[in-house]
Amino acid sequence: MSSLPDTPQLQHRFTQHCRTGIRTTLPGVAPDRLTHYRQAIRHMVKDTMESAYPITCANIPARKxxxxxxxFFARHACTSYQVWKLPLEFYTYAVENNWDDVYDIPYLSDLLAFEWAEIEVFNMEDIAPAAFVSTGHWLETPLVLNPEYRLLSFKYPVHREARRARLLKEKGAWFVLLHREPGTGNVKFTGISPWLAFVIEQLAAGITVKDILEYAPQLGITVTEELEKDTLAFLTDMQQQHFVFGFQP
Amino acid sequence: MVGLGFRREFAEEMISGTQITPDFIEFAPENWMHIGGYWKKMLHRVVEKYPVLCHGLSLSIGSPEEPDKEFLRYVKSFLDEYQVRIYSEHLSYSKCDNAHLYDLLPMPFRMDAALHMAGRIQQVQDYLQRPLAMEIISYYTPVSPEMSEIDFISEVVQRSGCQLLLDVNNIYINAFNHHYDAKDFITRLPLDKVAYIHMAGHEQVSPEMILDTHGHPIADPVYDLFEWTIRQIRPVPVLLERDFNIPQMPELQAELTRLKTICHQQWKHHELVA
Known part of the structure; x- marks a missing residue:
């Protein structure tokens, strides 16, 4: 059953005002009460964004x-029926509209991605890991990783720094691993090198450490005993931190 | 049965059950769908301990758009998974032009809106294979009305066959803000359709306006209206909502106890409701 045009038109005008603040007249509606709805919605959206992006919010001038x-809220039609996912739409909107340049904050999309990733990994649906055993050969046995993780790459080290001047000086290739600790559900952050980011990507695809090391020269990486030793030390440490679960049986 | 809205702020206390003892819990499916980790475990723990009722936020039954079929599919699966006894929603809309606004907006009290809403409710009830209990929302302005609120609600209920969620605090607020008599309004509702009651606190922010905050204790006049209201209806579950300004648990427990006492006094001749 469809509505006649009247009610949808009234709803459109009511909600457009709530989203944009553009003046409208609606028969029977007291302007101050309409303002109440606009303010309530604005506060909700603002609070949601500030809770999701506390670092971004604290490091950008308030008016900006x-x-x-x-x-964002005026121009973007929010599609998520879950309010906790609204910040993802904000981040996506910022990227799509090139806000790094528009607002002259070159690290903005990195910072938003970093802060959103914590929410995403904390809340993400449970993923059952592959079967694993606790002992195996670190070089030759495929490893089983905690599937509840995100590997992020940034142009700016937003995981270490929030001050503009310092961030702008350190433009480069930065990688951060986030994983959800199975026991507590807490999200752990680990800043890693480009090499270890590559290793994690390959391990996740089932490649052994030995094969990764053998392939490394094709990427221009010189494999040394120290590199192998450091790689294995990292993986051992990540097993302690419940990112590496074990070895394929 | 007198229940309490499940919130993360006092999840541990509800699970331990030492300081607060609701008969059931209620939560919004939207806040718990598609999540894992810590809060999924907490949800499972609380669901093992208490019967569950769900109160939706995002169905937006009055929207001009078609219902979100993917969302409905998840809702149906969620209600089944957690063996939800009642699924309630709002006589309002929160989405327009395919944009969610995350607030409960007042429907124009017009016949075309009533017909539209009744059709949508029927559509959702058919899909979910269960009745919806629709809440009369608090609202701060009518929008281009062509009929009375009571006629609008009666039309929707009669045409859709839905149940009613009677939020007594909402009726109190609406009566104050829109200058009508709350008891007269309640008397004129199809009271045989009331399946669920909500109770909450409010704040008077000006001489002319009360806000539905869910952030204050239930006001005494709302208790009085509640006591009067439940005399008019058969026993149904009653929920205490407290979403903001969360107090110490003994304060919430005291509110639950007061509600239970009133229910017991007024419904003592009825059988207990499950």
Whole structure:
């Protein structure tokens, strides 16, 4: 059963005002009460963004930040029926609209990605790991990783620093591993080198450490005893941190 | 049965059951779908301990758009997984032009809106294979009304066959904000359709306006209206909502106890409701 045009038109005008603040007249609606709805919705969206992006919010001038949130909500049709996913839409909108340049914050999308990833990994649906055993050969046995992780790459080290001047000086290739600790559900962050990021990607695809090391020269990487030793030390440590679960049986 | 809205802020206390003892819990499916990790474990623990009722936020039954079929599919699966006894929603909309606004917006009290809403409710009930209990929301302005609120609600209920969730605090607030008599309003509702009651606190922010905050204790006049209301209906589950400004657990428990006492006094001649 469909509505006649009247009610959808009223709803459109009501919600457009709530989203944009553009003046509208609706028969029977007291302007101050309409304002109440707009303010309530604005506060909710603002609070949601500030809870999701505390570092970003704290390191951007307040008026600029509020302008970003206001622009996002006015121009973007939020599709998520779960309010906790609204910050993902904000991040996506910032990337799609090139806000790094628009707002002259070159590390903005990195920072938003970093903060969103913590929420995402903390909340992500449980993923059953592959079968594994606790002992095996570190070089030759495929490893089983905790599947609840994200590997992020950044142009700026937003996982270590939030101050603009310092971030801009350290433009490069930065990698951060986030994984959810199975017992507590807490999210752990590990800053890693480009080499270890590559290793993790290959391990996740079932490649052994030995095969990864053998392939490394094709990437221009000189494999030394020290590199092998450091790689294995990292993996051993990550087993303690419940990112490496064990070995394929 | 007197229950309490399940919130993360006091999840541990509800699971331990030492300081607070609701008869059931209620939560919004939207807040718990598609999550894992710590909160999924907590949800499972609390669901093992208490019967569950669900109160949706995002169905947006009054939207001009078609219902979100993917969302409905998840809701159906969620309600089955957690053996949810009642699924309630709101006589409102929160989405328009395919954009969620995350607030409960007032429907225009018009016949085309009533017909639209009744059709949507029927559609959802058919899909979920269960009745919806629809809450009369608190609202701060009518929108271009062509009929009375009571006629609008009655039309929707009669045409859709839905049940009613009677939020007594909402009725109190609406009566104050829109200058009508709360008891007269309740008397004119199809009370045989009331399947569930909500109770919550509010805040008067000006001489002309009360806000539905869920952040304050239930006000005494709302208790009085509740006591009067439940005399008019058969026993149904009653929920205490507290979403903000969370107090110490003994304070919430005191509110639960007061509600239980009133229910016992007014419904003592009825059989207990499950």
């Amino acid at each position: 930040w509020e302008g970003m949130v206001r622009t």
